[in-house]
Amino acid sequence: MSSIIIDRISADDGTLECSVRTSADLERFFSDESFRTSYDVSIADVPDGVLAIPVLAQVCPVAWANGADVYVDEVDATFARALEEVKESLCEMHDFLEGGTLYARRTIEPEPTTGDESGLLFTGGVDSTCSYVRHREESPTLVSIRGWTITPDSADDEKWDALRSRVSSFAADHDCETAFVESNMLSFLDHPMLLAHYKRHVDGGWYSSVGHGLGLLGLCAPMAYARGMDDLYVAATHWDGIDLEWGSRPDIDDHVRWAGTQCHHDAYELTRQERIDVIADYVRTEDPDLQLQTCNEQMAGNCGECEKCYRTAVGLRLAGLEPADHGYPFADSDYHRLRRSLERGDWVLGEDERHMWADIRERASETEPATPAERMFFEWLETAELDELISASEPPLSHRLLRAGARNAPTTVYNTVYPAWLTAKTGLRHVRSDR
Template sequence: MRNQNKIVLDPPKVRGGNKIYCHFKCSGKVSKYFNENNFYMKLNANVESVPQSILIIPALSNICPVAWVTGTDIYVEEIDQEFLEALNTVKKSFQKLYPKHSFKGDIKYKKIKENKGYGKKKSGLFFSGGADSVASYIRKRHEKPYLLTVLGADIPLSENEGWSRVKSHTNQFAKMHKLTPLFIQSNLRSFLNERNLNKSYSKHGLRGWWGGIQHGLGLVGLSAPLTFIKGMNKIHFASTPLLSHNNTLYSTSWGSHPSIENNLKWGDTQVALDGTHLNRFDKIGIIAKYIKKNGSNLQLRVCWESKKGSNCGKCEKCARTMANLLSEGLNPSNHGFRMNKNLLKSMKKNKKSFMKLNKPQWKILQKKLSNKIPDADSEYYDFCQWIVKVNFQRKRKDFFS
């Protein structure tokens, strides 16, 4: 019994009005998947009035997947009734997405609480400033959603300069559209031993812990305390395109999926995964139409390579987004990008590796750009010319990503 897997969560504590701490104890082999035994988050709002059954949701959202995949039981003092039902459904969803892995373990609780009456028909939107979240804002702008931006996901907790840029970007976007920004800082990634998790479980269709399991449930759960104090009955989470070349939804090894987010709920709040029927071109098209109609200098932040809170201008995703904007008749330099002088050289040198993950998108961009080549004096002229002329050889069936 001494080596039995077990995770015991203490009741969460609020310090300074805006910091939530949840200490937990592990026993058994599950211990090796945690770097520390404290989950915390800091908000730009006072959450002292939030009940414990809601305060525990952020920690549970990030601990539960580890418990499930290791077959570990979790012990808590109290839990929200709606969220408990949601977790049981989401566990089954992960099992269907990853049938070669086993998702077991139960939540043991002393009290189950019903949290009703706080919803005021307000909504929130997780906002990174990327194409997905900006397109979702445009689609949901009539709701005037709160913008929820997180430190500790793609931007590390230690990256003060990057976080300053991200906050500035979100504040500017919020001011431009008369919205209220809400900022969340959390150790949701650093408290886990991602290296050990990837070593043990990145196989049989699961490509990586953060992307394959954690980021949908883990990020969404962070919003629970804010939904209670702000009266949000809906949280929108922008989808990563999950469409095949035939625009049909397919099950993919990705931690964000309709069977995950759309089943999440607590108290009066329901989560919605937005834009699952849209591919990357659809979303850039929505953004381009909005920019042209409103004369906006809207800035995008799409880069996952840079930890500095800006677009590096030299990775595949930056290059693909720049090409996409150009294909819509927009100048990327007006919307958060710059033409790195080494980008084209790198693309030519590493064409095979640079294009292989998103070959279908590059082939479509090749056709779209052929009618949108900028003037010869444009910084993007050589970039577009090479894309149009390069020989893409499609050797296997691929999907949009």
Template sequence: MRIGPIERTTADGFLELSVQVTGADGGAADRLWYRIPEEFADRLADTADTFLLAALFASIRRGESLHSEGPVSASLLENLEEFQAAWAQWRPDRYTPIALSADQEVADPDTPDDRSAIQTFSGGVDSAFTTVRHTKKSAGRASLDLTAAVMVHGFDIPLTDGEAYWSLHRRSVPLLASVGVDLIPVATNFRSLWHSDLNDWEDAFGTGMVSVLSLFAGRYRHGLIASSEPYGSLVLPWGSNPLTDGMLSSGRLRIHHDAAGVDRSDKVDGLSRLWPQGADNLRVCWQGERKDANCGRCEKCIRTILNFKVAGRPLPAAFQQDVTPDQIGSLRGLSEAHINPLRQILATARRNGLKEDWTVALEACIASNEDELARGVRYEGGFPQLASAGTAG
């Protein structure tokens, strides 16, 4: 595969950066693009690192070498060799390590590290905890000078749903401003172009997030990706994890897999204490009809509600109603990645001596889904099923 030169176009106050990506067969080129407001153009990187990162999984899936006609950080090319080795070990049936190259391999800048940082922000528990952890300097020596975040249109909110994306963005701008963080809107066709299949997306979404962060390596030296699982309960392989996220770093932008030493229920507890406004504005849902709100019936909404329960925290305003034991028990079609966080909640409940109707329902839910997973039961579309619509408590 070959990545062409970066093309820049402006329209209606937005700057679009795009490249043509041509496969080894010489067929029709794919056009990969990223769009940002022009006011953030002075923060952009001077390399094509973003586009090389974005094309990586498509290239190793096809087993085709990848070459960029734009300049690429030599340190990134080196790190990506180890990154590929990990994924080839994890999924040898799917990925083949390939050669990476660029017309110009550029050295890292010889400038002091000012600890400046930018993060990905979706409005969920993990990203909100990363925000407050660094803005309140509660990460100890790991605390960075976090002053910016990116919210991506085209990842969990499809490009076709602009209304939901901009609704969420408008709500999140003052929320992040309250802790001194700028929110940068970024749209990209990264997912819809090469990773529309859920299996491909679950492997590649980490490179997608880092590709967006790398756009802004002209201003920031560190990129933060919030952990989704704690060290004690990792699910591998998974698109973002503490083993390989750092391998997506360059000398221009060091990538951190943040807060894997904290489980999700403790994140909820910390968020409730340190940034209650952040808790009240959580947006965790990805399956509901409205992508800017929480449906209360998908597995992500339900497990987040359970995180608050097991942490002994009141349900925040982000959720309109509690969940019932019947709804917990009705969850089906969960993958290992969905069951694992539920096991963590149940383990915490047991450690805390909790035995309530919802913990009994959760235990049954986990057992039923583990059984279906072992028997190879699959549901239409391969997605988790929504819980029953029974009246919540």
């Protein structure tokens, strides 16, 4: 029987470590690393049933993809019930998921800590900034996570330092606290192997399409319990009416909960342009110098030349703001460059971007252009075939062959050629995030 066993859980001040054993057929989906997460608050007094949540949030979707059962000594009863609801949502979304059962020797219902505090997963992008504006009266703790789009590898140290600095500065300016979480959740899992098996079923990567709603929220559980967080918000990427297979949606995130904490998928009722409108109203009334960070190319400021930078700058213009005032070098001449890049297919675009450009097109049709260049771009966008702008984003043939070979290779053979997978890893990972 396929199984995953949570073997040992230890907490030392702000560090959580877990070891995991699996049945032979699932070994290929896990690296040799223990699962580790560090917090900037002590978790020494957090109950073991809550300490189990971060690792369960990562391994359960892998188990469900293989019809495997998961075994743990102790688990928070509220989270155990939440997992059943999340499993139902994910299995309904992805027909390749088979499900499985969580077995615990003990389920506990610890007395929740009461701090009357809330938290918000935050990067400073459009989505998380909109959620901050909507919940600013709560002075939410701004939670930033290293482990997905910013990896624990030393090569990403500068990116993490830039994010920490930016979020800390935003928090200081807006009288909020911060919480920084670092985890090896995607190197603890063998993410390239998960892609090898399941990329053909998902639009994007394993974590973006399946795991990140439950996974990122679950990582926060010990910290949230220690801080006494009643509510934890994660900003929506998509909106009502967009039915994409995506790992963070209301029917996933709103189910996630544990003793004392309820998670919320926030601002799903607003399109991306409407979220920019919320930010624009806030800028005009309270924060004229607000800076956004959404760039696909760098973390320390926006490059102004990638698709997301251009898309955000156009959205700011449509909301009546000057992009240059909020972190985006943008001039009328950029409309021509943007159109040319879209027509030439310079960027890998998917269904997400098609919906977002359609949202911009709808708003543009209701807005009087401010300049001739803007008018020309919006007239082109009105008649552009957005479906033709979407790239297939299929990796090179060599990567497809690697995936096919890895799916069928014995684990011993796979382990021998693992370095080749590490070389291909960057090309196989396709992550979209605007939080």
